[in-house]
Amino acid sequence: MKRHGILNSHISKVLSDLGHTDLIVIADAGLPIPSDVPRIDLALTLGVPSFKDVVSAVSEDMVVEQVILASEIKEKNEETLTFMNETFSESEQKFVSHEAFKQLTKQAKVVIRTGEVTPYANCILQAGVIF
Template identity: 60%
Template sequence: MKKHGIFNSDISKVLADLGHTDQIAIGDAGLPIPAGVPKIDLAIAQADPSFIKVLKVVLDDMKVEEVILAEEIKTKNPEQLAAVEAALTEDEGIHYVSHEAFKEQLKQVKVVIRTGECTPYSNIILQSGVLF
């Protein structure tokens, strides 16, 4: 049995398979997932698990070089934005796009991890970096 890291085998496998610039998404319970994009559904109840809890666990196990957020999070969910910014390090740059452009970008991600989060615009795309 694993002693450290992510225990969820689907998430662990996706992270191990990522190459430089590959992207994954973590989304709230209402994020529409494009046809053909795999979903790892962690939601068990409203707000459980929370978006930020899942984000922190993934960030601890994934080398990220850039994140993409919907521009609307700035005004519609500033508390979540502050939590996201606190979870990131100086290595990750934040790129903002419209929510419509965000949903379009979801067609390119390797997987969407669905949380039980029920607050608006609690969605992020993480772009894989490299360790060297």
């Protein structure tokens, strides 16, 4: 058994396989997931696990170069935006429309679905490098 880090074998494998600029999505319970993008469905009940819990765990194991968020988060979910700003203070941030965000999910290596049910609690994380 692992001593530290993410215990979910699917997420651990995806993070280990990422190369520079690869994308992963951490999504709320309602984000449409493209049929050809692998899904890791963690949703258990409404709100469980939370977007923040999953982002926190992933951010500890992943070098994140850029974070992409829907611009609508600025008005519809300031609490989550503040959390993202604090969590990824060293990463570049990019805002796109929610429609453009959904199109970008087609390029992801995986979508990790949470049980989150607050508006626009979705992010695309672009992998960086440790050197």
